[in-house]
Amino acid sequence: MIYDQLIGPFVEFSFMRRALIGCLALALGATPIGVFLTLRRMSLTGDAMAHAILPGAAVGYLVAGLSLGAMTLGGIVAGLTVAILAGLVARTTIAREDASLAAFYLISLAAGVLIVSMRGSNVDLLHVLFGTVLALNDDAIRLIAGIATVTVVLLTVFYRPLVMECVDPGFLRSVSRLSPVAHYGFLVLAVLNLVGGFHALGTLMAVGIMILPAAAARFWVQNVGGLIIVGSVSAFLCSATGLLLSYHINLPSGPAIILTAGLFYVVSLAIGVYSAPMARLRSTRHLEA
Amino acid sequence: MGPELVFENLTLGYDRHPAIHHLNAVIDAGSLTAIVGPNGAGKSTLLKGIANVLAPYEGKIVVGGEKVHRVAYLPQQSEIDRSFPVAVEDMVAMGLWRRIGAFRSPRSNETKKVTAALAAVGLTGFERRAIGSLSGGQLQRMLFARLLLQDASLVLLDEPFAAIDTKTAADLIRLIKIWHSESRTIVAVLHDFDQVHAHFPQTLLLARELVAFGTPSSTLTESNLARARQLCEAFDDRAEVCRRGEAA
Numbered sequence: 355m356i357y358d359q360l361i362g363p364f365v366e367f368s369f370m371r372r373a374l375i376g377c378l379a380l381a382l383g384a385t386p387i388g389v390f391l392t393l394r395r396m397s398l399t400g401d402a403m404a405h406a407i408l409p410g411a412a413v414g415y416l417v418a419g420l421s422l423g424a425m426t427l428g429g430i431v432a433g434l435t436v437a438i439l440a441g442l443v444a445r446t447t448i449a450r451e452d453a454s455l456a457a458f459y460l461i462s463l464a465a466g467v468l469i470v471s472m473r474g475s476n477v478d479l480l481h482v483l484f485g486t487v488l489a490l491n492d493d494a495i496r497l498i499a500g501i502a503t504v505t506v507v508l509l510t511v512f513y514r515p516l517v518m519e520c521v522d523p524g525f526l527r528s529v530s531r532l533s534p535v536a537h538y539g540f541l542v543l544a545v546l547n548l549v550g551g552f553h554a555l556g557t558l559m560a561v562g563i564m565i566l567p568a569a570a571a572r573f574w575v576q577n578v579g580g581l582i583i584v585g586s587v588s589a590f591l592c593s594a595t596g597l598l599l600s601y602h603i604n605l606p607s608g609p610a611i612i613l614t615a616g617l618f619y620v621v622s623l624a625i626g627v628y629s630a631p632m633a634r635l636r637s638t639r640h641l642e643a
Numbered sequence: 644m645g646p647e648l649v650f651e652n653l654t655l656g657y658d659r660h661p662a663i664h665h666l667n668a669v670i671d672a673g674s675l676t677a678i679v680g681p682n683g684a685g686k687s688t689l690l691k692g693i694a695n696v697l698a699p700y701e702g703k704i705v706v707g708g709e710k711v712h713r714v715a716y717l718p719q720q721s722e723i724d725r726s727f728p729v730a731v732e733d734m735v736a737m738g739l740w741r742r743i744g745a746f747r748s749p750r751s752n753e754t755k756k757v758t759a760a761l762a763a764v765g766l767t768g769f770e771r772r773a774i775g776s777l778s779g780g781q782l783q784r785m786l787f788a789r790l791l792l793q794d795a796s797l798v799l800l801d802e803p804f805a806a807i808d809t810k811t812a813a814d815l816i817r818l819i820k821i822w823h824s825e826s827r828t829i830v831a832v833l834h835d836f837d838q839v840h841a842h843f844p845q846t847l848l849l850a851r852e853l854v855a856f857g858t859p860s861s862t863l864t865e866s867n868l869a870r871a872r873q874l875c876e877a878f879d880d881r882a883e884v885c886r887r888g889e890a891a
Contacts, residue, residue, distance in 0.1 A: 522722060
């Protein structure tokens with residue numbers, strides 16, 4: 355009975371297995387990126403880059419139709435352009451980075467919707483905006499898994515420079531030339547993972563699997579390694595739950611996954627070890643020293 | 644001992660306005676120098692220039708002549724994100740960066756150095772605490788522990804005792820004196836003249852230009868300080884282009 359509910363759908367249908375594998379790869383690659391984005395107060399940067407991918411993917415679609423390669427390439431180029439432009443504007447003008455990001459992503463979103471609707475139908479637009487996790491083909495899975503692999507390897511190798519770039523960038527610049535490598539390398543990884551997530555969840559929700567589990571993990575653990583583990587595991591479990599919900603009660607799968615992650619965030623907010631209500635419950639008596 | 648730092652006709656600034664204007668001075672190797680001056684005198688700017696954070700508009704800074712020198716720089720408002728979950732000992736261990744680099748983990752003798760540095764600044768027992776839980780004084784002690792491990796020949800401190808109690812300041816001054824006895828060169832921006840008189844053999848009075856340079860008692864005179872205040876008030880939004888370099 356429980357087997358039929360929880361395991362059966364994945365054994366029976368290959369599209370469910372593919373979706374699960376795609377989500378596992380996203381949980382391993384995108385969620386650790388989300389941990390660093392939330393710690394650096396860059397959650398909205400992730401959002402802006404995700405929106406920026408849309409016009410790039412749309413141009414790819416306009417040129418080559420629903421082609422994985424063209425849309426991926428277009429998305430990467432557009433995402434990186436906006437990430438770097440926003441950084442440049444913030445560094446060289448008086449505008450703050452959040453304002454320039456907001457400007458760029460509004461432009462991107464409008465341009466993307468315009469380009470897709472010039473040629474495609476509303477169905478195509480929905481595909482780009484909300485993804486097709488239940489229709490991942492071999493190439494798309496390879497792409498997402500490849501991005502996850504590159505991400506895990508690079509995060510492991512560049513862990514120390516990246517953490518220092520987050521905590522004390524001035525110090526990192528004074529002892530090492532790796533500061534720009536860490537900063538821009540991280541942005542490139544973020545864009546790559548958003549492009550991977552876009553194939554499964556669409557441009558609007560790719561950022562959800564990055565940010566929601568990472569933000570929720572903050573209420574359970576207090577160190578970077580722990581955040582990555584809790585974030586990735588919960589991202590995968592939320593994806594599996596979302597897929598099962600979409601299977602059993604016929605919900606669109608992308609929103610089901612993101613809403614499950616959202617539910618986990620709300621639950622963590624309420625009863626996580628480091629949440630405000632739990633901290634109050636734990637003890638009102640103060641310590642000796 | 645030869646010169647550690649030479650400023651040659653040095654102009655540093657922001658948006659074309661000079662914060663340091665045609666400065667010439669020599670700071671000897673192994674010296675302990677306090678930089679004093681009114682707000683807006685260019686003290687922090689000068690340290691940024693030495694630390695190579697800011698490029699000169701004109702002139703140059705020669706650090707350490709021919710030798711390869713290690714510079715450790717403690718900025719006034721460090722960009723440290725105290726909300727980031729990092730443990731005190733991990734932060735201090737980053738002082739070993741030039742030794743262990745970006746990828747290798749510290750060996751056991753290097754971990755012992757971290758423990759010793761924490762003990763030297765009086766933070767034993769704080770190893771696993773998150774940096775966000777430290778008070779202002781404790782954070783400064785932690786940054787001094789990291790400086791200790793950096794083992795630099797030139798140490799730049801920008802107002803290291805601002806908003807810090809006398810006990811902590813006294814502890815940290817003791818560390819500065821140990822560095823001085825190890826013939827490292829130390830340049831510190833300070834505001835407290837009592838500290839300068841008590842602990843610093845020489846002081847450089849700055850007000851965008853060099854006002855005076857020598858022992859504290861010969862430098863921090865009433866007339867010099869009055870002149871420094873006057874020089875600092877001259878900031879003009881519509882200033883003309885400086886021609887002093889062309890005449891030279």
